[in-house]
Amino acid sequence: MRYLINQFRSIVAFAKREYIIWISYKVNILTWVLDVFINSTLFFMLSLLMGKHTNIQPYGNNYVSFVVLGLSAYYISYTNLGDPYDRVARIYWNGTMDLYLLSPLSLITPIIGIMYRSVLDDYPRVLLAFFFGVLFFGARFVFVQPLSIIVVIILLGIATFGIGMISASSFFLLNLKVGTEPVKFIFQDIIIALAAGYFYPITVLPYSLQILSSILPHTYALDALRRLMIPHGNLSVPALPLQKIFDISPIKLDIIVLLLMSVVFIYLGFFLYVLGVERARRNGTLTRWQ
Amino acid sequence: MSIIELNHISKYFGKQVALNNVSVSINEGEIFGVLGKNGAGKTTLIKIICTLLIPEKGEGSVLGYDLIREDKFIRSNVSLVAPTVDVGVDPTLTVKENLMFWAVVYGLSGKDAEKRVNETLQILNLYNVRDRWAMEISAGMRQKLGIGRAILVRHPLLLLDEPTVKLDLESKFTVREFIKEVRNRFGTTILLTTHYFDEAEELSDRIMIIDKGSIVALDTVANLKSKLSDTEKIVIKAKASKDKARLILNRFDSFSPEYANGKFIFKVPIFSFSMEKILKVFVDMDMEIEEATDIAPELEDIFFKLTGGR
Numbered sequence: 001m002r003y004l005i006n007q008f009r010s011i012v013a014f015a016k017r018e019y020i021i022w023i024s025y026k027v028n029i030l031t032w033v034l035d036v037f038i039n040s041t042l043f044f045m046l047s048l049l050m051g052k053h054t055n056i057q058p059y060g061n062n063y064v065s066f067v068v069l070g071l072s073a074y075y076i077s078y079t080n081l082g083d084p085y086d087r088v089a090r091i092y093w094n095g096t097m098d099l100y101l102l103s104p105l106s107l108i109t110p111i112i113g114i115m116y117r118s119v120l121d122d123y124p125r126v127l128l129a130f131f132f133g134v135l136f137f138g139a140r141f142v143f144v145q146p147l148s149i150i151v152v153i154i155l156l157g158i159a160t161f162g163i164g165m166i167s168a169s170s171f172f173l174l175n176l177k178v179g180t181e182p183v184k185f186i187f188q189d190i191i192i193a194l195a196a197g198y199f200y201p202i203t204v205l206p207y208s209l210q211i212l213s214s215i216l217p218h219t220y221a222l223d224a225l226r227r228l229m230i231p232h233g234n235l236s237v238p239a240l241p242l243q244k245i246f247d248i249s250p251i252k253l254d255i256i257v258l259l260l261m262s263v264v265f266i267y268l269g270f271f272l273y274v275l276g277v278e279r280a281r282r283n284g285t286l287t288r289w290q
Numbered sequence: 291m292s293i294i295e296l297n298h299i300s301k302y303f304g305k306q307v308a309l310n311n312v313s314v315s316i317n318e319g320e321i322f323g324v325l326g327k328n329g330a331g332k333t334t335l336i337k338i339i340c341t342l343l344i345p346e347k348g349e350g351s352v353l354g355y356d357l358i359r360e361d362k363f364i365r366s367n368v369s370l371v372a373p374t375v376d377v378g379v380d381p382t383l384t385v386k387e388n389l390m391f392w393a394v395v396y397g398l399s400g401k402d403a404e405k406r407v408n409e410t411l412q413i414l415n416l417y418n419v420r421d422r423w424a425m426e427i428s429a430g431m432r433q434k435l436g437i438g439r440a441i442l443v444r445h446p447l448l449l450l451d452e453p454t455v456k457l458d459l460e461s462k463f464t465v466r467e468f469i470k471e472v473r474n475r476f477g478t479t480i481l482l483t484t485h486y487f488d489e490a491e492e493l494s495d496r497i498m499i500i501d502k503g504s505i506v507a508l509d510t511v512a513n514l515k516s517k518l519s520d521t522e523k524i525v526i527k528a529k530a531s532k533d534k535a536r537l538i539l540n541r542f543d544s545f546s547p548e549y550a551n552g553k554f555i556f557k558v559p560i561f562s563f564s565m566e567k568i569l570k571v572f573v574d575m576d577m578e579i580e581e582a583t584d585i586a587p588e589l590e591d592i593f594f595k596l597t598g599g600r
Contacts, residue, residue, distance in 0.1 A: 010395050
């Protein structure tokens with residue numbers, strides 16, 4: 001118990017430190033607000049243009065709401081999936097990896113702790129996307145089964161973080177310290193870019209890409225969130241390949257699959273990361289300090 | 291009591307031998323210096339001791355924990371200062387914020403953390419700059435801050451890998467004084483690697499000289515000098531005519547004598563008690579002696595004698 005309390009306290013200390021650093025760059029904050037505003041506006045303009053011609057059933061009838069939820073999943077995924085590798089790289093190159101390893105922290109705590117910089121940077125974009133969407137572009141939301149919504153968001157966060165940890169493990173496991181990281185590239189730049197359905201429903205994709213999208217937690221999270229949060233969303237009509245196979249409620253299936261993915265990806269991520277650290281302890285590549 | 295016990299430790303990186311059959315025992319409260327050229331194996335040794343690196347062969351214990359099987363316990367009870375000055379010091383945090391962050395990481399909290407940080411700032415002589423950004427203080431102060439981080443928790447073992455590298459003379463001096471104070475105040479065992487002979491000599495109770503991964507000497511500085519150096523210098527400042535100087539040089543031909551600027555220099559066998567014999571000759575020749583000095587061998591001479599080259 002004491003161990004867990006110390007880990008939690010440390011994460012809070014990291015959060016505080018990252019916040020102090022984040023707000024110390026005053027110009028950055030200004031550019032961040034402008035960046036969110038411009039990006040959001042750009043996406044909403046595009047969504048307005050596309051909205052007239054896109055069939056988004058069974059996800060209600062408001063395409064702007066559809067895109068707001070897509071953007072939100074994008075921001076969460078971008079941080080959780082892409083950041084662990086970047087954070088491991090950061091503490092390796094700035095030499096603090098040794099110091100964290102020689103402390104009572106678990107192997108994962110510093111990564112979660114340092115991710116706060118990105119959490120501070122990216123997560124508020126979700127709120128801003130909702131804010132701009134509702135205020136300027138006509139997005140509307142309902143909150144059917146609020147508990148399910150919360151569970152889905154949490155599971156999306158956990159599953160994408162699990163993939164992020166798999167990506168981070170390649171830093172030591174494959175000794176990939178510079179250049180493109182393959183796990184992140186395959187998931188983020190290929191599969192997610194093609195098949196995550198941020199800005200269009202999966203149902204408009206060719207069947208092969210729909211199958212590919214089945215391995216992404218985003219697919220199930222967005223399916224559930226859009227059914228539950230967009231006005232007139234349908235809770236019973238199947239849309240995803242897996243939902244057409246199993247005869248249970250799409251929302252339930254989404255949650256079950258997300259739960260399974262969370263467990264598998266988190267376990268794999270942690271297992272591979274620990275394995276990578278142990279390998280690096282053997283071959284002398286654990287720390288930059290030589 | 292032995293804090294570090296290594297038996298026949300070897301480490302290879304491919305075909306390169308980083309450490310070769312190293313056995314050493316380091317006592318509680320000792321400052322143990324490790325001297326070696328670049329690539330000699332000093333950092334590999336430190337990494338193995340703090341379990342960031344696993345040896346291929348050998349066994350050992352650190353703080354009573356098994357080096358291989360109880361590595362996690364060792365890691366959470368050892369403090370390390372790596373050679374880069376700024377490691378662990380965030381430039382955009384104040385001096386105090388930096389230490390407060392690490393205090394929590396090391397398991398201190400609330401008033402305990404605050405008290406320990408203030409105490410450490412006092413010891414470091416950094417209390418007056420506690421609210422300044424770390425980027426605004428000197429490199430020497432930042433290095434002290436790095437060592438301060440390492441002593442926030444009173445771990446019994448402190449590993450210092452070239453702690454004064456890249457520092458100016460004044461900063462070097464303050465860091466060295468601080469290292470002595472840490473040992474004297476908290477009884478911390480300190481393992482120190484360095485390239486500076488004067489630093490090793492000034493700080494270390496014992497010195498290990500390591501070359502190509504193997505230990506080539508291990509003893510106190512005095513013993514190393516007496517065991518490993520076969521000559522010492524005798525310098526005599528005396529007024530002498532050219533004839534008398536020539537006579538003296540001929541008389542002590544076996545001591546490789548030199549004469550320049552009114553000074554005679556003789557290289558005599560160590561502990562041969564040659565000073566009296568030489569002075570007697572000067573006196574017998576009615577020469578006025580202004581000064582006579584016996585210069586002990588330098589650690590540097592011993593190091594290069596053992597490791598080859600200069």
